[in-house]
Every structure is written in structure tokens, then in C-alpha cells.
Amino acid sequence: MYCDYLIQILTARVYDVAQETPLEYAPNLSARLNNQLLLKREDMQSVFSFKLRGAYNKMVQLSPDLLAQGVIAASAGNHAQGVALAADRLRTRAIIVMPITTPQVKVDAVKSRGGVVVLHGNTYDDAYSYARQLEAEKGLTFIHPFDDPYVIAGQGTIGMEILRQYQQPIHAIFVAIGGGGLISGIGAYVKRLRPEIKVIGVEPVDADAMSQSLKAGHRVRLSQVGLFADGVAVREVGEETFRLCQQYVDEIILVGTDDTCAAIKDVFEDTRSILEPAGALAIAAAKAYAEREQIQGKTLIAVACGANMNFDRLRFVAERAELGERREAIFAVTIPEERGSLRKFCELIGKHNLTEFNYRIADAKTAHIFVGVQIQNRTDASKMVETFQAHGFETLDLTDDELTKLHLRHMVGGHSPLAYNELLYRFEFPERPGALMKFVDSMSLNWNISLFHYRNNGADYGRIVVGIQVPPYEMQEWQAFLDTLGYRYWDENKNPAYKLFLG
Secondary structure: OOOOHHHHHHOOOOOOOOOOOOEEEOHHHHHHHOOEEEEEEHHHOOOOEOHHHHHHHHHOOOOHHHHHHOEEEEOOOHHHHHHHHHHHHHOOOEEEEEOOOOOHHHHHHHHHOOOEEEEOOOOHHHHHHHHHHHHHHHOOEEOOOOOOHHHHHHHHHHHHHHHHHOOOOOOEEEEEOOOOHHHHHHHHHHHHHOOOOEEEEEEEOOOOHHHHHHHHOOOOOOOOOOOOOHHHOOOOOOHHHHHHHHHHOOEEEEEOHHHHHHHHHHHHHHHOOOOOHHHHHHHHHHHHHHHHHOOOOOEEEEEEOEOOOOHHHHHHHHHHHHHHOOOEEEEEEEEEOOOOHHHHHHHHHOOOOEEEEEEEEOOOOEEEEEEEEEOOOHHHHHHHHHHHHHOOOEEEEOOOOHHHHHHHHHHOOOOOOOOOOEEEEEEEEEOOOOHHHHHHHOOOOOOEEEEEEEOOOOOOEEEEEEEEEOOHHHHHHHHHHHHHHOOEEEEOOOOHHHHHHOO
């Protein structure tokens, strides 16, 4: 069925509940990028995200009979609040199925708006399947979070506002992608009126369903998605949104967790507002694009699409932001265990500020140093490595090593002569009651835990590193354990940082 999105967007019913959000200049970011960066502040909506636009525009089209029966939705949080608000305004009931991993701040927000919350499954897809089941059982109308023309048109009003608010040349607009509703609406409007403007999508590196789909030429379903940017943690994009992205999206940029955390910090420093990870993706991509293309004096617009941040997660964001900004480097340095070596090493660090310093004697001849140093950029870090090595200090740059960033920097201690047959693995699991106990209970009693590190980062998933002593003749049982556990895992036995400090 043909849909003229320009007409649909121009006639969308969103302003009963939504406000026209400001397009704000970001002075600090603009100065650093040598370009003008403008932020479309959708985090300032009453539900702290853009989602109420599409949800209301869809629901206001329903007949009185359908509205009277009620609506149902599946959401990781922001769409849920939009549906709950729209239902309250239209005086109908709303059931929202949310993944168990949804931050509590989003669950509470939905309940406060009168929505009935049902927690089910670990991912959006689990919640979606259950919501469709309840839809049939209870005779409700399902409000899709992205793959619906009315929802897409509602989100597209953001593109309409951008072009009205800034009528001078725009080089590119950056938009986060989950299921694709937001970028489809913005792209359909912008490309119709100003086709010279680049519409650039942004996805996390571990939730890149649209990127993979566009490359393949058909929708690709991911086997799993990262949960840090929970607002875009979608395994499969919509059929209609995929079609529109094929037409209107110029490219997709993938960003990592550290870059996203850095973008959250950047926006805070410019606005004193705290975006959620999904809400900061567009800013992270704008920074990466400006650096890659070496452009200057252009106008870039990033849609700050959400601010439903779990407060406990700020600890993790703060730790990783410096790495994302390339302002901290982490090194493992081996120095001779002799008089004056430590002083010489400290002299080589010079005027760089230390963020962390751990020293551990290894044997009669050598000692190991685990050090974090503030840097200006990655070139600065490379020069430090060259300097250390030129003076005879063997150095490993661990700045981009996940085991180091997540665990080793918090637990550097030393080797154990008792840790024979030790295997080292990292695991990631949904952060919910009983998950850690499930892990421990599922292991064989013959295996001894020789090392264990877990740290609650306030995220939707927990991460542990475990050293386990497994007899060589039980390696087949160990592999079977890994295959049936159901958690993501990484083999770290060959990690040089492990061998240096713990192995």
C-alpha cells in the first residue's frame, strides 16, 4: 500500500502531547570539531524521548471502538512511556510488555503514567513475541514501536522541525537506529525537500541490524545484541523501515561503548543534561564522521533522542568516557628489578597525569607496572610506548583491551603458584536476581575457581572474569558447559595482560 510520507508527516497529530524541541548549538563540541554541531533536543520531551510522537499519532487514528478495547505494546522503555502517555490522554488502557533487563527508571515511568507493565524475557524480541500473544488473547490493538506508517510519520515531524528551525545549508543529520522508525521518518521528509543533506544512521557495533541488512540487501536477524544502548537493542529492523532506509539513508556509522560514553559526557559539558546511551549515539557518530572526513566549517545536526538514564549506570559511563575521548591510555610495563628503575620510569612519564598506578614484583629480575596515564590523543600514547621501549622497558598498550578495562585494572594482584590447569574466561549475562548463582551452580564440583572478579556497573548486564582449574582430561566437559550455559563468553587464556599479571 502506497504511503505519501510527506503528506503523512505534514498532517501528523503529535502536538497534542509533544512539544517542538529546540535545535541547540553545542559550543564546546563545535569548537573541538571545527564545525557547527547542533543538537535536536528530543530528550526534553515530557517522557524524555521522541517516542511519544509516533505512539500518539498512531493511536489517535484508531476508531473509538478499538480505543475502548485498549492497546498493547512491547518496548525496552521509551516507546512504552509514549504509549502510556498517549493512552492516558486518549482515556484508554495500555498494557506494556518490557524485557526483564529494562532499567527500573523506565519501568517506574511507565507505571506512573498509568500503564500496566508486564516484564517478560531478556530482550525486546522476547517481549514483542509475548505482547503479540496477549494482543490476540485480550483483543487489544498492538502499537508497533517502529514498523508502522503512522508511527514513522509521527517521528518524521522531527525532520520537519529541523528544516524549519535551520534554513541554511546543512551538511548531515545523524540519527540513532534501533528498529528504524526515527531515521525512516526523518529521512523521508528531509530527502524529499532537501536531498543534498546527508542522512546518516548510527548503530552500536554490537547491535547493527540495519547496517548488516543494508549490506546484505535484505533484512538480517541478529542472533544476539549488546544491551548497553538498550533503547536500540533490536535484533531485526522493520520491513517498512528497511525499505525506507534503502531509499533515504546515505550511510551508517557504527560506534563503540567507549565512544558513546564519551558523547554522554560531551553533551553534559555543553548542556548539563545527561543522555541515555541510545540518545548519545548520534553525537558519537557526528564526532567520528568529522574526524574521518576532515571537514571544517560545516553544519552537523545530531538528534539527542533520549535521556532515560539509569542513575547507577553513570559510574560505568564516567569510567569509560575518558577512554572514549582518547584521554587516557593504559599500559603494562616490565622494568628491571634493580635500584633506580622505578625512578627512571617515572621520569619518562614526565608531566602526564597518572590515573592509576599498580606495581608488582614478578621475580628476582623483573617487576610489572600497570599504569593509567592522561593523554591528549592516541598519537600521544604511541609516542609514550616508543619512549618506554627506547629506554629498555618492555611495554604493552592495553587501552583497547576489554579484559583490562572491565576487570584487570580493578584486580591486578599477581601470579599464584597454586593455579595449575587454570583457564581464564569472561562471561556476560543479564543482570537479574539469581543469574550469578545459576552460573556457579552449573559448574562441575570437580572444577576449582582460582580467580573470580565481578563488578556491578549499574548496567543491564553483569560481567565476570573467572579463572577455573579444569583437569586436561575434562576439557570436553568444559566445552559442553560453555555451549549449554547460554551466556556470551570470551576465551582470555592467550591474553597478554593475563599472562603478565595473573597467569
